Amino acid sequence: MKKVTMKDIAISAGVSLATVSYVLNNNEKEKINDETKEKIFKIAKELNYVPNLNARSLVNKKSGLIGIIVVRDYKKEGPWKKNFYSSYINALERLLDREGYHLLVTNTPLDKPDLDIVLQRELEAVFVIDVDEKFFYKISNNFTVPIIILDSIIDDKLFYKILPDFNDSIKKALKDIDDDEAYLITEKFNSNKVMASISDAFNGKKENLYIMESISGMEKFLKDRKGNQGIIISEYLAILAQRYVDCKKLTVIATCGDSYLLSEDIKLLKFNILKKAERSVELMKEVLEKRYRGNKYLILRAE
Incomplete structure (x- = not known):
């Protein structure tokens, strides 16, 4: 199969080869209108154009x-x-x-x-x-x-x-919760300061905070709090938790961009991925x- 070149894109777009080169090599010194840029990017994608990074590196002294x-x-x-x-x-x-x-x-x-x-x-x-x-x-x-x-x-x-901002999202979730025994389940982040900020924002009883370690550990944690309202950070953890809880009492802080996988009964706070x-x-x-x-x-x- 013939390799697609900038010349092929130029012909399809009805522009010069130089214009295609300026756009695909992100040359900001040349003023090219947004409509032309969008057209070139669209055609490049349709033709499955793969840039020659070695050639671009020689020209721009950048690897891309x-x-x-x-x-x-x-x-x-x-x-x-x-x-x-x-x-x-x-x-x-x-x-x-x-x-x-x-x-x-x-x-x-x-x-x-x-x-x-x-x-x-x-x-x-x-x-x-x-x-x-x-x-x-x-x-x-x-x-x-x-x-x-x-x-x-x-x-x-x-x-x-x-x-x-987990601090802000946890506080937003807590505003809609009327339960002194509300719980929080969170993923374990490698950043200790992120984990500390999550714990501080929850400000609940220490025993009502579960840092995810195992499915069996989460199951036991939730069964001991059956009927309580709760917050879960990460939709993947919430997917695992759905079978053990009343979804109407659950608020999920969605961090992964996959909240569509969750029950419609769950309240959502979503980070826009x-x-x-x-x-x-x-x-x-x-x-x-x-x-x-x-x-x-x-x-x-x-x-």
Whole structure:
């Protein structure tokens, strides 16, 4: 099968080869209207155009590669967390593709970081997901490109962070709950400060907070609180919990973009995954263009 070229796209779009090159190589020095850009991107996608990253690297001295490192605690991680970031990564990949970038995704173990794959590539920026401070500093020293941290609280003014506001979402959920014995079930995040913020926001009895460890542990926890109102962070945990609870007494803080899988009786507070991906790309472009913000935290709120 013949490889699609920029010339093929130019012919289909009715524009010059130079115009296609400017758009697909994200050349911002050339003023090209949005309608033409959209047309070129659409045709490129329809023709399954694959950019030659090596050629672009020679021209722009840029690789066009963005790395994303997902930190995994394989020793404690349950199967329910396998797809925790899938919708976000898929949305991010689509948006980066439209900007002319390719995404390189790698999972690395919490206890023994393995960064060989990403370190062998010339990346332009790196996203690091769900990381504690000690681990972050262990891996960040390997990179000389901008690093953006997601779903983690790291009080370092050098780095930008994109963080879901669990404090706000838990308080919103509690406003609609009239139960002194209300419970909270949450996923275990690698960031200790994120876990502390969740615990502080709940402000309930310690025994009514369950940090997910096992399905059998959650089953026992819920059976001991049968009839109580509750909050669950993560729709994947809520899917597992549905069989043990009255869904009308449950509020789910959806973090993964897959709340459509839940019972219609469940009250929902949803973090917008597409918006999270859009903000990620916007922030990345700002940093690459050296347009720096004063506030290093970009806070996302559930709706």
